[in-house]
Amino acid sequence: MSQDTFLSVRGLTVEYVTKYETVQAVNGVCLDLSKGQTLGLVGETGAGKTTIARAVTRILQSPPAAVRGGEIFLDGVDLLKLPEREMCHMRGNRISMIFQDPMTALNPVMCVGNQIAEVIRKHDHVSAAAARQQAEMSLELVGIPAQRYGEYPHQFSGGMKQRVVIAAALACGPDLLLADEPTTALDVTIQAQMLDMMHRLHDLKETSTVIITHDMGVVAEMCDYVAVIYAGEIVEYGALEDVFDHAAHPYTVGLFAAIPSMWEDVARLTPIPGQPPDPTALPVGCKFSPRCAYMDGECGARPVEMKTVGPGHTCRCLR
Amino acid sequence: MIRYVFRRLALMIPIIIGVTVLVFTIIWFTPGDAAEVLAGNAPREQVEELRRLMGLDRPYIVQLGDYLYNVFIRHDFGKALVNKTSISADIVMRFPKSLIFAVFGILISVFAGIPLGVYAALHQNKTGDSLATAFSLLFVSTPGFWLALMLVLLFAYRLGWLPPYGMGGVEYWIMPVLANCFHGVAIITRQTRSSMLEVIRSDFVVMARSKGLSEGEVIVRHALPNALIPIIAVAGMNFGGMLGGGLIIEKVFSIPGIGNYLVTAVGQRDFTAVMGGVIITSLFFSLVMLAADLGMAFVDPRVKEQYSTARRRK
Amino acid sequence: MTAAKGTAAGYQRPPGGGAISAQARSSQIRQVIGRMLDSKKAVIGVTVIVLFAVLAICADFVAPYGVETMTGDIFAPPGAKHWFGTDDLGRDLFSRVICGAKYSIVLGLGATLIGAVSGVAIGSVSGYYGGPADEFIMRCIDVIQSIPGVLFNMALAVAFGGGFFNTMLALGVAQIAGTARLMRSSILNVRKMEYIDAASSINCGDWRKITRHIIPNAFSPILVRATMSVGTVIMSAAGLSFLGLGLPVDSPEWGALLSSGRDFIKKYPQMMLFPGLFLLVFVLAVNMTGDSLRDALDPKLKR
Numbered sequence: 035m036s037q038d039t040f041l042s043v044r045g046l047t048v049e050y051v052t053k054y055e056t057v058q059a060v061n062g063v064c065l066d067l068s069k070g071q072t073l074g075l076v077g078e079t080g081a082g083k084t085t086i087a088r089a090v091t092r093i094l095q096s097p098p099a100a101v102r103g104g105e106i107f108l109d110g111v112d113l114l115k116l117p118e119r120e121m122c123h124m125r126g127n128r129i130s131m132i133f134q135d136p137m138t139a140l141n142p143v144m145c146v147g148n149q150i151a152e153v154i155r156k157h158d159h160v161s162a163a164a165a166r167q168q169a170e171m172s173l174e175l176v177g178i179p180a181q182r183y184g185e186y187p188h189q190f191s192g193g194m195k196q197r198v199v200i201a202a203a204l205a206c207g208p209d210l211l212l213a214d215e216p217t218t219a220l221d222v223t224i225q226a227q228m229l230d231m232m233h234r235l236h237d238l239k240e241t242s243t244v245i246i247t248h249d250m251g252v253v254a255e256m257c258d259y260v261a262v263i264y265a266g267e268i269v270e271y272g273a274l275e276d277v278f279d280h281a282a283h284p285y286t287v288g289l290f291a292a293i294p295s296m297w298e299d300v301a302r303l304t305p306i307p308g309q310p311p312d313p314t315a316l317p318v319g320c321k322f323s324p325r326c327a328y329m330d331g332e333c334g335a336r337p338v339e340m341k342t343v344g345p346g347h348t349c350r351c352l353r
Numbered sequence: 354m355i356r357y358v359f360r361r362l363a364l365m366i367p368i369i370i371g372v373t374v375l376v377f378t379i380i381w382f383t384p385g386d387a388a389e390v391l392a393g394n395a396p397r398e399q400v401e402e403l404r405r406l407m408g409l410d411r412p413y414i415v416q417l418g419d420y421l422y423n424v425f426i427r428h429d430f431g432k433a434l435v436n437k438t439s440i441s442a443d444i445v446m447r448f449p450k451s452l453i454f455a456v457f458g459i460l461i462s463v464f465a466g467i468p469l470g471v472y473a474a475l476h477q478n479k480t481g482d483s484l485a486t487a488f489s490l491l492f493v494s495t496p497g498f499w500l501a502l503m504l505v506l507l508f509a510y511r512l513g514w515l516p517p518y519g520m521g522g523v524e525y526w527i528m529p530v531l532a533n534c535f536h537g538v539a540i541i542t543r544q545t546r547s548s549m550l551e552v553i554r555s556d557f558v559v560m561a562r563s564k565g566l567s568e569g570e571v572i573v574r575h576a577l578p579n580a581l582i583p584i585i586a587v588a589g590m591n592f593g594g595m596l597g598g599g600l601i602i603e604k605v606f607s608i609p610g611i612g613n614y615l616v617t618a619v620g621q622r623d624f625t626a627v628m629g630g631v632i633i634t635s636l637f638f639s640l641v642m643l644a645a646d647l648g649m650a651f652v653d654p655r656v657k658e659q660y661s662t663a664r665r666r667k
Numbered sequence: 668m669t670a671a672k673g674t675a676a677g678y679q680r681p682p683g684g685g686a687i688s689a690q691a692r693s694s695q696i697r698q699v700i701g702r703m704l705d706s707k708k709a710v711i712g713v714t715v716i717v718l719f720a721v722l723a724i725c726a727d728f729v730a731p732y733g734v735e736t737m738t739g740d741i742f743a744p745p746g747a748k749h750w751f752g753t754d755d756l757g758r759d760l761f762s763r764v765i766c767g768a769k770y771s772i773v774l775g776l777g778a779t780l781i782g783a784v785s786g787v788a789i790g791s792v793s794g795y796y797g798g799p800a801d802e803f804i805m806r807c808i809d810v811i812q813s814i815p816g817v818l819f820n821m822a823l824a825v826a827f828g829g830g831f832f833n834t835m836l837a838l839g840v841a842q843i844a845g846t847a848r849l850m851r852s853s854i855l856n857v858r859k860m861e862y863i864d865a866a867s868s869i870n871c872g873d874w875r876k877i878t879r880h881i882i883p884n885a886f887s888p889i890l891v892r893a894t895m896s897v898g899t900v901i902m903s904a905a906g907l908s909f910l911g912l913g914l915p916v917d918s919p920e921w922g923a924l925l926s927s928g929r930d931f932i933k934k935y936p937q938m939m940l941f942p943g944l945f946l947l948v949f950v951l952a953v954n955m956t957g958d959s960l961r962d963a964l965d966p967k968l969k970r
Contacts, residue, residue: 140560499947638813
């Protein structure tokens with residue numbers, strides 16, 4: 035943990051508890067992020083990526099979700115201990131979030147401009163007219179003409195809606211942006227536009243960003259650091275180049291092998307065999323061991339610790 | 354939007370004519386008629402004579418045509434067969450009472466039902482929710498007239514707090530309105546709870562929270578407006594139900610409203626009076642449903658848009 | 668063999684609004700029943716209904732007195748001899764209320780069946796074939812539905828004339844419009860689904876599409892509505908009898924009992940209280956069952 039760490043997540047553990055079962059969604063996740071940097075959280079569907087982001091903003095639906103342990107420091111303040119009122123002041127203002135599905139993330143009965151202006155009014159304590167003006171500027175910033183302020187979400191296309199979501203997230207100039215699969219629901223061409231736009235905005239505002247995705251291309255495009263998540267645990271963490279060029283964990287290696295390549299002419303992609311483990315009954319030792327080609331007796335016996343494999347590059351593997 | 358309202362109003366004309374024909378036809382098949390009631394135990398010939406005088410012996414199509422002509426061209430519901438009073442005047446005198454009754458009923462239902470439903474949804478599976486759910490289920494299952502009579506038994510006969518029936522000051526209205534609105538409160542509570550539960554799980558509510566809005570702002574500004582659409586529909590239906598369905602309760606409390614009028618008319622086989630009452634009630638019911646539709650369009654821009662595109666297509 | 672397949676498929680939640688294969692259906696029904704058994708509401712509701720049904724069937728053996736037997740004990744208060752007391756003619760109220768269950772339950776089921784079967788038939792034709800027939804049916808339904816329900820019930824009941832079968836018929840006919848509209852709209856919903864296109868793409872015939880794909884998937888709202896309507900019909904019937912337009916006043920149907928007890932409410936409230944309570948409890952049980960059936964059929968709400 036270096037001095038200029040801005041966001042620091044320590045041992046975050048989240049469970050979803052229902053009458054019938056307990057899902058261990060996040061198991062002791064530790065993350066660090068410096069000011070102005072971008073971290074990619076990569077993993078399969080259900081690995082716990084979204085849960086981490088929602089735990090940081092404290093918007094998990096509880097019940098069923100329950101934060102069992104850990105600390106989340108933002109600029110030295112433990113968010114999990116903050117009273118709800120102060121947390122409200124954090125959300126949308128210092129921490130904001132971009133949602134995965136632009137189709138459902140906007141309130142269908144409120145015009146898009148007001149959905150942006152309401153964040154501004156809430157945090158900047160300005161008049162309605164000033165908030166409107168700022169919201170119009172935010173719309174322009176993401177490439178939507180200000181005249182469309184009074185239109186409703188159903189009048190926008192998916193990509194336009196995502197722009198609105200991004201505009202709302204950035205309206206108050208947050209210090210930390212959590213982007214939850216910002217491009218997954220979009221067409222490839224729109225994805226590129228969106229990434230380009232996020233790049234520009236990032237450069238403009240120097241916001242620390244966490245991008246959640248399962249798309250390695252997005253990570254390569256956007257991130258400085260990468261954390262690979264498997265079954266609620268970080269299995270590999272490091273700078274973009276280290277992880278991409280010297281993947282240490284068998285799961286990361288598997289992920290890369292499953293991506294179609296332009297340069298090598300392979301007849302078949304190599305999928306990772308097996309299924310992700312049942313999150314209600316996780317293995318004791320390495321969570322990946324049942325699917326791992328290198329598994330031996332030690333792997334399943336006891337929890338595996340993070341191990342340094344290079345400068346700033348850690349990996350949760352006994353190998 | 355205004356053109357839409359006019360279009361809907363115009364569409365109501367065939368509907369009301371349809372209602373008239375339908376009810377007229379149903380009544381045509383009803384055994385017995387006013388002549389028999391009036392003549393009492395008089396011999397057959399006398400009944401036939403009376404029937405001829407009242408025009409009840411003419412063929413179906415002639416009577417129907419005559420009736421339609423009178424109602425829709427001359428705007429006259431005619432005279433009651435038994436009491437010989439003007440039906441229009443009767444209705445003008447009685448309808449406001451039923452209307453007051455229904456308006457109070459729906460106001461209480463909405464203003465009690467929506468907060469209760471919201472509370473229940475926000476405290477899902479906790480004690481408050483279980484209580485609200487249990488009570489609304491109980492009152493949905495309680496026959497209104499029985500509840501009315503039980504109220505009479507308790508508050509009028511046992512405690513002597515309120516008059517058992519009749520008309521007069523505020524105290525005469527308390528029990529009828531209560532008996533009438535319990536069902537409505539229960540229905541609106543249930544609808545509010547279920548549509549709120551659906552809405553508060555949606556992404557845009559989570560997003561509203563992530564914007565830093567307080568829980569109250571999230572509910573009032575984002576969740577409730579979206580949950581409101583089915584609630585408005587149910588409230589509209591319910592208002593119509595109270596308008597026509599208060600009739601047993603009007604009977605219990607001897608309120609001289611349209612329901613009581615209809616029940617008496619049916620008993621006397623005075624079908625002209627029945628027709629008049631049913632047509633006016635249906636007309637108001639259609640107006641209320643139109644108001645509900647407009648309310649939905651007001652809340653939801655998507656509904657509004659449907660209307661304007663529908664208009665464009667025509 | 669099919670059963671084994673069924674259970675295997677049972678673990679896979681059908682995708683949202685997805686098609687149901689023939690094998691999966693038996694397991695789906697089992698899942699719905701399983702979910703209902705999980706809910707206290709359903710268990711209580713069904714138990715009460717079964718209890719009432721048994722009581723109604725065995726009424727003649729359980730009732731301590733005959734329905735029409737005048738014991739000579741007029742207006743006896745509730746007590747050991749007459750649990751619910753006696754009425755103005757000295758008839759035992761407990762016996763009458765139990766026998767009344769038979770009338771009310773059969774009336775509720777019969778009218779619902781009439782309404783559901785005709786409504787489903789009309790709604791299916793209207794929804795599947797569309798065109799001028801659909802237009803005509805829908806305009807008729809519009810007309811019917813602009814008459815407040817209670818008034819329509821009353822008009823039909825008067826037209827059919829009083830009595831058990833006529834009242835049942837009248838209330839059944841009154842249900843048709845609502846059921847038909849619901850069936851039509853849920854068929855239209857299902858028709859839009861991709862699995863219907865998928866079925867067409869593998870050359871699935873009209874008949875097979877309707878019976879195997881559309882009706883099973885469009886049916887759950889109808890099932891819930893029908894369940895709930897048993898309660899509504901019983902309440903409406905009681906209301907009609909109370910007004911003197913349904914069953915005759917001396918029949919033991921609950922509404923008729925209430926009607927005959929009305930004049931004596933001040934002094935002898937037992938005549939109003941017990942039939943009303945039975946009516947309330949039975950309708951409550953029906954609604955509880957209907958509620959939990961709806962929850963069980965809709966996995967989305969359960970979460």
